[in-house]
Amino acid sequence: MTPVPRAVVEVRDLRRTYRTSTGVFRRRSVEIEAVRGVSFEIGEGELFGLLGPNGAGKTTTIKMLITLLIPTSGTARVLGLDVVKDSREVRKRIGYVFGGERGLYERLSALDNLRYFAELYAVPPREQKPRIEALLELVGLKGREKERVEGYSRGMRQRLHIARGILHDPPVVFLDEPTIGVDPVGARELRATIASLAEAGKTVLLTTHYMFEADSLCDRIAVINKGEIVAEGTPRDLKSIVADKTVVEIETFGIAEETIEKLRNAPGVASISIEERDQAQVLLVQSAKGLELTQTLLAMLEGTTVGRVAAREPTLEDAYVALVDTAA
């Protein structure tokens, strides 16, 4: 008899509200619904991405999964273990990494930070040394490991966080913006490391604001907005949302608000977003495939200084923008 394969992470209708108060004298209690009924499953060895704008509820969801927050309602299981009832068993089997500079013992060296957590995660003493060596090598901190963390740069701290997160070789890993603050070459190495975790059979949940990162790494992605999942599927599935669109990128200099409005209402234009790049504003105009809008748009831009113009296939980022925009 073969056991029914079950999801490694199972999240069912998970909710979490925060209660905070504002004001010093007349304190008013405010409820924030950070996560509002989220459900998803992650299979064994799968690399699952959770994408969404700031404040969407990604970190809150992860904190419930790693047992740091009790859900307001709903359930979550990791390897079949309930994150509230079997929290200690869950903790043994998961690793996690939060983006950011804090959360390390500043007065200890990287080596001692890792040694301490190796004790807390019950890594057998005999295995600690080779394991820590290998991890320092993996995250590129070899040679600097004896220095106190207080002198570490932001990226070095992030690398140390990652080493700590997988110190006990957990089968399930939660990575919350793991490459934040890491230089491009380092981030590429880290992405390779993350990919290798999944290849080694680990189940990974990743959040990131870098769409190309999600596109290149994730087997499946859920997009969360205002505490609710608005789309889920493979990167290709998500891109198909905008597959019938093309994107025209137009670099402009000092474009007026009215002109943007005019373009937005032009026939055939599905959506426009604007990216500020140095002196330039880059218009990203989505329109139905096959419509040759470029000339029309340029005609409407008479009087505005226009730089580079390019039409391209939509990317995951375009799909993400479309999803998060419509949900707003």
Add this chain to the structure above:
Amino acid sequence: MTGARIFFVGGLMSYRALFGWLSPWIFIPTFLVAPIFQILLFVYIGRSAGVESDKFYVIGNALQYCAIPCIFAMSNTIAGERYQKTLGYILATPAGRLPLFLGRSLPVIGNGVFASAFALSAGGAIVGIHVPASSIASIALVIVVTSASCTSLGLVSAALGLRVRETATLNNIVFGLLLVFCGVNVPLSELPGWMSFIAQGFPLTHGIEAARRLANGQSFGSVGGLIGAEALIGAAYALLGYQLLRLLEWQGRRLATLETA
């Protein structure tokens, strides 16, 4: 096995991780010089007022001084994690809470013992008190027990640190309470009745009394009850602190206050 390692090895490492005072520039003035000042101050006040003996003040203040490392350092085992934003990281590990937090008490007790023992010998030598050689070992034991019971009180403060940010303020108040209530510089019999009554429930009170009697040549057997009472009070605070720790950790996960508060 893992519990034991977390208790001993982990306890020691976290001590290094959390305390800036392990530098001689802080350690010597705080733990070696300040208590001598406190001792001298009270000895000279006592002499000019003509009340208690030098020995009374040296022993009272030397023992009480262990409360500085014991309460502040123990309390900092949580407050310091909170400050460095490492609290979430350690609480999400599977480490048993008993070895995790009680292990942190061992180096703290050691620190307290060292501070009191140094204050007693250096202060005693400066002022010139005589303690019978036969009592030295028993007094050392009293110092250990008293440091442990003060550390237990520190554990209660540490647990409160799961809920509130500023436990240092609280610790200052506790230190002041101990100084006034526990017969450090004023014999319990001279304090208002309600104060000496409350003092029975504080750490230090019985330890100081035991040390004074030993220094005056009484036998170990005759102070066994006092030492037992000091140990019992310490155990009670340790239990309270541990239960509070469990409760507030759970509450923190429910109310999302572990990282904010």
